[in-house]
Amino acid sequence: MRDFLPAEKARRERLLGVIRDVYRRHGFDEIETPVAEDSERLHAGLGGDNEKLAFGILKRGLTRDDLQAAQEPLDLADLGLRFDLTVPLARFYASHRADLPTVFRSIQIAPVWRAERPQKGRYRQFVQCDIDVLGEPGPRAEAELLVASLDALDALGLEGGVIRLNDRRLLTGMLATLGFAPSEYDGALITIDKLDKIAQDGVLAELRERGFTPAAVDALEAFFRRPQTMEFLPFGEAAIRRALPENPDPEALVGLVAIGEAVMAARGGAPGEALLQFDPFLVRGMGYYTGPIFELAHPSVPYSLGGGGRYDGMIGRFLGTDVPATGFSLGFERLVDLVDLPDEAGTDAVALLHDPEVPLAALLALKTALVADGSRVRLVARPKNVKPTLDALAADGFTRFAFVDAATTAASLDLRPLTETARS
Amino acid sequence: MRDFLPAEKARRERLLGVIRDVYRRHGFDEIETPVAEDSERLHAGLGGDNEKLAFGILKRGLTRDDLQAAQEPLDLADLGLRFDLTVPLARFYASHRADLPTVFRSIQIAPVWRAERPQKGRYRQFVQCDIDVLGEPGPRAEAELLVASLDALDALGLEGGVIRLNDRRLLTGMLATLGFAPSEYDGALITIDKLDKIAQDGVLAELRERGFTPAAVDALEAFFRRPQTMEFLPFGEAAIRRALPENPDPEALVGLVAIGEAVMAARGGAPGEALLQFDPFLVRGMGYYTGPIFELAHPSVPYSLGGGGRYDGMIGRFLGTDVPATGFSLGFERLVDLVDLPDEAGTDAVALLHDPEVPLAALLALKTALVADGSRVRLVARPKNVKPTLDALAADGFTRFAFVDAATTAASLDLRPLTETARS
Numbered sequence: 001m002r003d004f005l006p007a008e009k010a011r012r013e014r015l016l017g018v019i020r021d022v023y024r025r026h027g028f029d030e031i032e033t034p035v036a037e038d039s040e041r042l043h044a045g046l047g048g049d050n051e052k053l054a055f056g057i058l059k060r061g062l063t064r065d066d067l068q069a070a071q072e073p074l075d076l077a078d079l080g081l082r083f084d085l086t087v088p089l090a091r092f093y094a095s096h097r098a099d100l101p102t103v104f105r106s107i108q109i110a111p112v113w114r115a116e117r118p119q120k121g122r123y124r125q126f127v128q129c130d131i132d133v134l135g136e137p138g139p140r141a142e143a144e145l146l147v148a149s150l151d152a153l154d155a156l157g158l159e160g161g162v163i164r165l166n167d168r169r170l171l172t173g174m175l176a177t178l179g180f181a182p183s184e185y186d187g188a189l190i191t192i193d194k195l196d197k198i199a200q201d202g203v204l205a206e207l208r209e210r211g212f213t214p215a216a217v218d219a220l221e222a223f224f225r226r227p228q229t230m231e232f233l234p235f236g237e238a239a240i241r242r243a244l245p246e247n248p249d250p251e252a253l254v255g256l257v258a259i260g261e262a263v264m265a266a267r268g269g270a271p272g273e274a275l276l277q278f279d280p281f282l283v284r285g286m287g288y289y290t291g292p293i294f295e296l297a298h299p300s301v302p303y304s305l306g307g308g309g310r311y312d313g314m315i316g317r318f319l320g321t322d323v324p325a326t327g328f329s330l331g332f333e334r335l336v337d338l339v340d341l342p343d344e345a346g347t348d349a350v351a352l353l354h355d356p357e358v359p360l361a362a363l364l365a366l367k368t369a370l371v372a373d374g375s376r377v378r379l380v381a382r383p384k385n386v387k388p389t390l391d392a393l394a395a396d397g398f399t400r401f402a403f404v405d406a407a408t409t410a411a412s413l414d415l416r417p418l419t420e421t422a423r424s
Numbered sequence: 425m426r427d428f429l430p431a432e433k434a435r436r437e438r439l440l441g442v443i444r445d446v447y448r449r450h451g452f453d454e455i456e457t458p459v460a461e462d463s464e465r466l467h468a469g470l471g472g473d474n475e476k477l478a479f480g481i482l483k484r485g486l487t488r489d490d491l492q493a494a495q496e497p498l499d500l501a502d503l504g505l506r507f508d509l510t511v512p513l514a515r516f517y518a519s520h521r522a523d524l525p526t527v528f529r530s531i532q533i534a535p536v537w538r539a540e541r542p543q544k545g546r547y548r549q550f551v552q553c554d555i556d557v558l559g560e561p562g563p564r565a566e567a568e569l570l571v572a573s574l575d576a577l578d579a580l581g582l583e584g585g586v587i588r589l590n591d592r593r594l595l596t597g598m599l600a601t602l603g604f605a606p607s608e609y610d611g612a613l614i615t616i617d618k619l620d621k622i623a624q625d626g627v628l629a630e631l632r633e634r635g636f637t638p639a640a641v642d643a644l645e646a647f648f649r650r651p652q653t654m655e656f657l658p659f660g661e662a663a664i665r666r667a668l669p670e671n672p673d674p675e676a677l678v679g680l681v682a683i684g685e686a687v688m689a690a691r692g693g694a695p696g697e698a699l700l701q702f703d704p705f706l707v708r709g710m711g712y713y714t715g716p717i718f719e720l721a722h723p724s725v726p727y728s729l730g731g732g733g734r735y736d737g738m739i740g741r742f743l744g745t746d747v748p749a750t751g752f753s754l755g756f757e758r759l760v761d762l763v764d765l766p767d768e769a770g771t772d773a774v775a776l777l778h779d780p781e782v783p784l785a786a787l788l789a790l791k792t793a794l795v796a797d798g799s800r801v802r803l804v805a806r807p808k809n810v811k812p813t814l815d816a817l818a819a820d821g822f823t824r825f826a827f828v829d830a831a832t833t834a835a836s837l838d839l840r841p842l843t844e845t846a847r848s
Contacts, residue, residue, distance in 0.1 A: 001458030003516050005523060009454050025771075025795045027802035029820075030433050034425030034549050035459060035505075035535070036479075055460075057505070058480035060539045062497040073486040076500065081459075081481070092427050099429060101816070103805070111459070115484045125458050140803065143788050151795070258784050265785035266792035347449070360682050361689035364567050368690035371449045371575070378451035379564065381527070392525070396453075 001125040007396070012127075014341045016109055019129055019152045019330065023107045026148035028131050030107040033088040036079040041091060043074065046314055048286050050083040053114035057081070081113035085130045086288075086311070086327060093134050093325075094318035103135045105144070109332075123333065130308075132327035134315065139255045142292050142310070143262035145328040149296060149306060150267060150275075152330065156339045161305070162274060162297045163263065165235075166282035167252035168289050168309070170244060174280065177245040178223065179216035186287065188212055193283035200224045235260045235276040243280045255292060288314050292326070301338065306330040343397055348375040350415060351393045353382040354404040362408075369410050394418050425549040431820070436551075438765045440533055442579045443553055443754065447531045450572035452555050454531040457512040460503040465515060467498065470738055472710050474507040477538035481505070505537035509554045510712075510735070510751060517558050517749075518742035527559045529568070533756075547757065554732075556751035558739065563679045566716050566734070567686035569752040573720060573730060574691060574699075576754065580763045585729070586698060586721045587687065589659075590706035591676035592713045592733070594668060598704065601669040602647065603640035610711065612636055617707035624648045659684045659700040667704045679716060712738050716750070725762065730754040767821055772799045774839065775817045777806040778828040786832075793834050818842050 004012060020030065042054050056077030059066075070076050082088050085108040093104065108130045116122050131148060133141035146163055153161040171192075172185050180188055191206045198206070204224070207217045223245060233239035237257050241248065260276050267275060284293040284307060293309030308328035316322035350370055354363055363379065370377045382403060383389050393401060400415045402408075428436060444454065466478050480501030483490075494500050506512050509532040517528065532554045540546050555572060557565035570587055577585040595616075596609050604612055615630045622630070628648070631641045647669060657663035661681050665672065684700050691699060708717045708731060717733030732752035740746035774794055778787055787803065794801045806827060807813050814825060824839045826832075 001460060003458070003520065004456040005520060006453035006455055009456050012456075013454070025798070025800045027791075027800065029430035030437070031430055032428040032433050032436075034427070035537075036425060036549075055484075055503075056482040058482055058497050058501055060479075064495070067491055067494045067497065067500070070491045071488070073482050073491065073500075076491070076497075077482055079479075096427065096429060101804075101820075103803075105802070113459075125460075138784075140784055140787070143784060144791075144803070147788060147792055151792075262784040262788040266788035268789075360562075360564055360567060360686040363564070364571060364686040364690035365692075367451075367568075368571055368575075374449070376449045376451065378529070379527075379568070380525075396525075 002123060010343070011340065012336055014343070015156060015332070015336055015339060016127070016129070018155045018341065019332075020107065020109060022152040022155050023131055023148055026105075026144065026151065028105040028107045028148065030109065031089075031092065032110065033082075033085075033092050033108070035081055035111070035113075037082050037088055037091060039074060039077045039080045041318075042080045042083065042087060044087075044317065046087050046090070046288055046317065047083055048288075050114060053116060054083045055081040055113050055115055083114050084112055085110060085128050085329075086132075086314070089130070089132055089134075089327075090315045090318050090325075093315055093323065097319070097323075101135075103133065103141075106130075106132045106134070108132075127332045129330040129332045130327055132325060134323055134325045136326075137312070137324035139258040139262065139292070141324075141326045142255075142259045142294070143266070145308065145326060146259065146263050146294065147266040149328050149330060150263070153296070153298070153305070156335060156341070158298055158300070158305075158335075158339065160274070160299055162277060162299070164277045164279040164282050164295045164297060164304075165256055165259065165292065166279050166294075167249070167256055167292045169249040169252040169291065170240075170256075170280065171283065173247070173249045173252070174245055175216070177247065178219040180213055181216075184212050184216070189283050192281055193285060195281050235264070235278060240278045243278055252291065259292060284309050286311075294328070296328075296330070301334075303334065304331065305334055305338075348400065349398040350375045350377050351380050351390075351398045351401040351418065352377060352404050353380050353386065353389070353401060355382055355406065357406050358404055358408070359406070362406075363404065366404060366408070366410060366413065390418060426547060434767070435764065436760055438767070439580060439756070439760055439763060440551070440553070442765065443576045443756075444531065444533060446576040446579050447555055447572055450529075450568065450575065452529040452531045452572065454533065455513075455516065456534065457506075457509075457516050457532070459505055459535070459537075461506050461512055461515060463498060463501045463504045465742075466504045466507065466511060468511075468741065470511050470514070470712055470741065471507055472712075474538060477540060478507045479505040479537050479539055507538050508536055509534060509552050509753075510556075510738070513554070513556055513558075513751075514739045514742050514749075517739055517747065521743065521747075525559075527557065527565075530554075530556045530558070532556075551756045553754040553756045554751055556749060558747055558749045560750075561736070561748035563682040563686065563716070565748070565750045566679075566683045566718070567690070569732065569750060570683070570687050570718065571690040573752050573754060574687070577720065577722070577729070580759060581765070582722055582724070582729075582759075582763065584698070584723055586701060586723070588701045588703040588706050588719045588721060588728075589680055589683065589716065590703050590718075591673070591680055591716045593673040593676040593715065594664075594680075594704065595707065597671070597673045597676070598669055599640070601671065602643040603637055605637060605640075608636055608640070613707050616705055617709060619705050659688070659702060664702045667702055676715065683716060708733050710735075718752070720752075720754070725758075727758065728755065729758055729762075772824065773822040774799045774801050775804050775814075775822045775825040775842065776801060776828050777804050777810065777813070777825060779806055779830065781830050782828055782832070783830070786830075787828065790828060790832065790834060790837065814842060 043051050057079040059078045111125050111127050113125050150161050175185050195203055204221050288311045289309040290312045291310035295304040295307035297304055310326040312324045367377045398418050401418045402413050402415045467475050481503040483502045535549050535551050537549050574585045599609050628645050712735045713733040714736045715734030719728040719731035721728055734750040736748045791801045822842050825842045826837050826839045
């Protein structure tokens with residue numbers, strides 16, 4: 001877990017402010033849930049591998065006997081830190097449904113915790129930016145998620161985002177057509193999900209090694225090796241059909257086409273090639289996805305900047321009745337490494353370098369008058385050699401400075417521009 | 425722990441935004457620390473009674489044998505959720521001192537956790553708004569804290585805030601003069617801290633019952649009962665001297681007077697009576713205070729809205745060398761119950777009530793064009809009876825609406841004002 005010093009904290013908050021603003025304008029509403037959820041709920045099978053990474057919170061008032069009687073650590077935890085924002089959202093919606101609009105569009109921008117082994121670029125506390133649409137079964141929900149997220153990327157200065165799309169029903173339909181047994185689907189998808197890392201031959205080898213129906217793996221190999229035309233088809237029904245075996249799930253197909261058309265119409269410009277890509281082997285790790293799934297890519301980086309999908313069954317786990325739901329999560333920690341937005345303009349930042357003999361009351365009155373005029377003001381005891389101090393102030397974003405001695409008044413304050421030239 | 429629905433979340437964020445902005449302009453810089461700290465550090469004796477309320481986080485990978493071998497619950501926790509923002513700040517400063525200005529003014533706006541018994545108005549997760557000045561030994565630090573906090577209160581619409589001031593050295597000096605033994609100071613202050621609740625007679629009875637030096641308690645009684653002149657003295661040396669036994673600590677006295685003069689000069693207006701009050705029996709609970717202590721009151725409420733004090737010894741516990749430090753914490757959860765700021769002006773919020781047959785692509789294009797023009801836009805399926813829906817939209821802050829059917833284009837969109845009149 002990390003500390004954030006002022007410059008980094010300000011950088012992060014600027015990005016979050018931009019993302020929040022775009023999502024709000026797209027009609028989403030921010031909510032907040034507590035960092036801890038009931039342990040039982042966190043370990044209900046909805047978090048996949050992340051459940052194992054949940055930090056448990058010790059019950060209060062445990063006795064020595066309680067410790068002795070415990071069979072496993074989880075017996076001693078009644079709460080845990082959330083490992084994602086989806087399980088808390090499902091619980092939130094089940095609790096507050098009566099007070100929410102029929103179609104509820106949520107924003108959650110908040111930290112989550114996973115007890116990962118420390119390694120470069122992986123943190124045990126990190127921020128997720130999720131938007132979700134609850135209560136809308138059709139492609140309108142996905143279209144709103146994707147357009148809003150592409151707009152957020154634009155607003156961060158990352159124009160040219162690309163959406164990779166698939167549907168869980170097309171994936172399982174493909175496996176069925178190739179001859180896999182239904183009991184093999186989940187396992188086979190875990191291996192196919194590694195296509196980016198181990199390539200087609202690696203996937204085939206792993207499937208054979210793990211003992212999947214040999215004829216089905218052969219059929220997958222033939223499908224991988226099929227002759228492909230180089231003719232470009234823009235995103236749409238023809239492109240999707242060509243990328244799949246015969247007879248794809250018609251509802252999934254119609255849904256993806258509708259999502260694509262809506263995203264293209266909303267984003268304007270030429271249809272498809274760069275904006276939308278159908279990826280028949282996009283899996284997304286979580287087992288709870290039931291329909292369209294998607295990832296956000298950008299030409300400047302080889303990894304995805306976010307993703308999500310439809311999870312129509314999850315809220316029913318808490319509420320008893322199913323509620324259609326779909327969500328998108330922006331990879332904030334990746335974005336913050338890529339993007340630097342300029343500091344908000346307009347705030348004049350002034351440093352007052354004061355001599356020791358300036359009376360405190362006069363000094364505070366000078367400072368407060370500048371603050372009241374809208375400036376940001378920092379008091380600094382005047383050092384013998386002012387240059388390093390002025391350089392540091394410029395680096396911290398201060399734009400003007402003045403020396404203050406015992407004779408200085410508001411009228412005589414001599415504010416001078418502070419430039420960063422001295423640093424270079 | 426609580427969920428926050430959109431309206432409440434927005435209300436809270438508006439208040440936090442105002443507070444953050446005022447503190448930033450007063451030269452403070454926001455930082456962030458992880459929610460969890462090392463268990464050892466949380467239980468190092470710096471958190472007073474709050475240490476007992478810390479939520480412990482289970483070590484990972486514990487075996488059955490580990491559980492059997494544990495003597496007490498804390499043996500199984502290596503981390504805990506922070507119960508305040510002061511212990512994390514001291515750890516932060518000790519870790520990053522080289523990268524921070526000599527005098528570091530921090531803002532921390534973040535949740536803390538205490539395993540209190542659930543009761544009205546007490547939460548297990550709540551937000552604290554702290555500012556601290558590290559590295560400045562003199563009254564300039566306190567003056568900056570107090571002026572910034574009064575300005576924050578003003579900006580929240582609570583003009584007329586009052587600061588109650590005391591100094592830990594004046595408190596112990598008073599106890600010494602009255603005849604308490606040094607070993608009795610901490611215990612006696614715990615009882616004196618209840619003056620607001622149990623009044624003078626209650627304090628005297630409890631001190632006698634708990635067996636404090638009888639002559640000292642008699643002397644305190646005489647001091648309580650001393651004849652008092654009704655003549656008003658504005659805040660300053662004379663007022664402080666009159667409220668205390670003889671020979672107050674001279675350094676503490678000079679410091680308080682300087683703080684008061686600076687706050688009055690910065691805030692302007694007539695001196696003292698309403699703005700500053702010396703309170704010889706103000707204690708503040710935490711044992712780590714070493715100098716000036718203060719509370720923020722407001723005529724509209726009987727409880728304090730914040731408080732703080734100087735804690736020069738604490739950072740030395742982590743760093744090895746003492747660093748002067750003083751801080752102020754605004755009672756955010758109390759403020760949020762008192763204050764309602766209007767929604768930020770300027771964002772036009774539009775609801776599009778669409779018929780089912782409107783093509784999705786056309787609908788998304790209409791929405792996105794409005795978003796691009798700066799509006800906030802929500803899509804709503806048009807119900808048979810629109811009035812309850814329009815009322816709910818107005819209550820959610822939407823200001824305009826339009827009906828959208830299959831023939832609607834951007835040019836023909838008929839936006840109408842949405843008023844809340846129907847609700848009343």
